[in-house]
Amino acid sequence: MTFEGRLPVLYSFRRCPYAMRARLALIVSETHVELREVILREKPAALREASPKATVPVLVLPDGTVIDESLEIMLWALGQNDPTGSLSPRDGNRDRMVELVALNDTDFKYHLDRYKYPQRYPGEHAETHRTAAGRFVTNLEERLSANTYLFGPDAALADIAIAPFVRQFAGADEAWFAAQAWPGVQAWLASITGSSAFVRAMHKYPAWRPDATPQHFPPD
Template identity: 40%
Template sequence: MLSKLPVLYSLQHCPYAMRARIAIFRSKQAVLIRAIKLNNKPPEMLALSTKGTVPMLVLSNGTVIEESLDIMLQVLKESDPDHLLTAQGQLPLIEIISIIEEFEQHFFVAVEAYKCAKRYQETNIVECRQACEVYLQKLEDRLSKHAFLTSEREGLLDIALMPFVRQFSKVERQWYQQSPYPKLRAWLNSYLQSPMFTKVMAKHELWVDGHRDILFGDIKK
């Protein structure tokens, strides 16, 4: 029954919500997705969490998970058919999580500053971009050694960081297309052109408009 499925509160273009949806999709599990707008959050969501941020996953037993990385780990530990947590040759999971947390603390913040500099036509946009490039170079170096960020097979680090690299790439598109990160561009492009990405980025009716259950996931009939 649909009522027994976990519920994901999500925002279409939020990179944190995006990576949670990718992990759910890749785990081949089903959830009920509730699309929201930040300026009109459903009372049902706020009743579960005063934090009121997305993504938020409510498990069938009522447990609420409010951090995107925790959601990714939760669903992939339950079902990981593509071995994203244990791809042969990749770093131990604890080290991968440490790298993700480093990017969250520094790269993600730098990308936000870069976006703001572009939006408000600030004079420090080059400096903001260069702060991001420190981390882009780390990713380019990794991709110079193998096809994905930690090994020859896709892993957790790839899907955890991809939405934020995508966000960076959209700030100054022309500069990005000519940037000295060819392997990173090819890696990102392979995601953006994938059927998986199209499904993960599908637009859903807002929960507050209809309160209808919408099934989400790569579910095989």
């Protein structure tokens, strides 16, 4: 495909759940970008120049606007084009979804990190954090016993924003996760991670260098 130079640029890291949610929103909103795959221990100067905090994802629009928070990237992309109604779910609204995402990003993420990476948190008890993180999953299970997705019968913003983190939680000990009484969450996670959007969001890109050929996202 020919590559148009005036696309937004997305600094991304394949395995980062924040970058995953941004890529999912770009796919759902049919937004085309140039993707620059970042190696976190060798962050490119162009990323630091765009956003001094230099976390991924970062989206740089053709007019120079920088969006360096994943949820803001999602809201921007879906605000441009929302063909599946991701911002207006049947059983809720954008604010309710953002509230649940905030809980994911604070409390759940806090315990998830301490469960998944015990070596980074010496003195912390991983199982205690698994139990605490599990309370958020139980909260999701209550929603998913009534609906296929968190805010109704269709996947919306909250689903694609939260699923990458629950995927990490599940992946830390798959057998344990599968043995929990969370059938709604297990089916929901399988549905999202098995979707063609998720498979496209996880396409592998080579690490970006300033002289590299621009890489187009979503992949063909």
